[in-house]
Amino acid sequence: MIGDNDADAAERRQLASLAYRMLGTVADAEDAVQETYLRWYRLPASERDAVANRAAWLTRAAGRVCLDALGTARARRERYVGEWLPEPLPAFAGGGASGAVRAANGSGDPLEEAALDESVSTALLVVLEMMTPAERVVFVLHDVFAVPFADIAEVVGRSAAAVRQLAVSARRRVSEDRRGEVSPRQHAEVARAFGAAARGGDIATLMTLLDPDVVVRSDSGGFVSAARHPVRGASNVARFLLGVLRKNPGAVVEERLTADGLGYVTVVSGRVTGVATLAVRAGRIVDVWMVLNPEKLTSWN
CATH class of the missing domain: 1.20.140 (Butyryl-CoA Dehydrogenase, subunit A; domain 3)
Incomplete structure (x- = not known):
């Protein structure tokens, strides 16, 4: 009762x-x-x-x-200082505004699908x-x-x-x-390849995963350093993302499941300092949303 x-x-x-x-x-x-x-x-x-x-x-x-x-x-x-983005929520933020997430294929690996x-x-x-x-x-x-x-x-x-x-x-x-939207499994495959290329500094592979018109938007709220304006185009985005990783050698990049599918967080001293979610259309990444504003990361910490 x-x-x-x-x-x-x-x-x-x-x-x-x-x-x-x-x-x-x-x-x-x-x-x-x-x-x-x-x-x-x-x-x-x-x-x-x-x-x-x-x-x-x-x-x-x-x-x-x-x-x-x-x-x-x-x-x-x-x-607002710079780009404004909605606050991302962890996929497993039990109840509340996050909604339910469940493994769809019974494999026990929620990142698969x-x-x-x-x-x-x-x-x-x-x-x-x-x-x-x-x-x-x-x-x-x-x-x-x-x-x-x-x-x-x-x-x-x-x-x-x-x-x-x-x-x-x-x-x-x-x-x-939603035109060109891919399945959760396909999204995860592209996202994993994207993460591997970014962490490995492989700009050639990274560019093959990015749509020619891909856009990166960063939301810091003025609290931390971030791009104030969108970064556009596969070449510019690839170089920007690799530059961000080089400038933050102490940050650990980890996979996390989000409402958008597989995404990434940066972790420094045990705390999440950034969340990146991806939009994948027709097998390529068309949008990267990076939330760095600490006021929008409380659900992750």
Whole structure:
């Protein structure tokens, strides 16, 4: 039997999970959950007692809180030092915003092939960042959390028909980004070859694994040294990545499973100092996302 404390914790995790997908960082998600509960407890007791489905009320309230937050996020990120990336989560960050991960082939090696929760992948969160706030809220609520369109209409202040159209537009963006997507096993094969070439300083092999238009984005938040602007093109990216490794001889590069598939972390004195996730399309790496901002690495340490 689930006790009240367990039920409350599960409820809070569900709201944090929803808010993380909408806002892209754990800290912002926690703030949104706090504001959601404040709105609940500000209701007169008689109104709370009249709510037939508390979970549905809290979900709608969290959606409105996140919609408001997304309206101001762009201005805040314009002041951000360097590139802004969503906060990456470990694939096995039990429950919460990370979702479930399991070995898909029964081999006992989750790195071989895994069923990952793509709704918290950097690849998807980056696409969500390009949506309008209303599109993002609609996509997360409906396509990830199966909230009915009629309820979402209350959240975004539009008709159910308009909400359906927003969902179509959001899905189109996601579908376009996934063209050429490979299986988790193929992703892992390319990622392992990439890691071996990078650690071995093999620039020729590295370039064969990179798409000609590959892009590296680094997020340091100004706390550590990182490229302030994207690095583009296979030759530039290969040299940049090898240069990063040469400048950090004390860092140990380790494989880690992420929501994007196999990725890498850098570890210094037992602490994760960077997380790199990869997007692989048609057998080549098209995006490398490097998060170095220590405020976005707390889940890894």
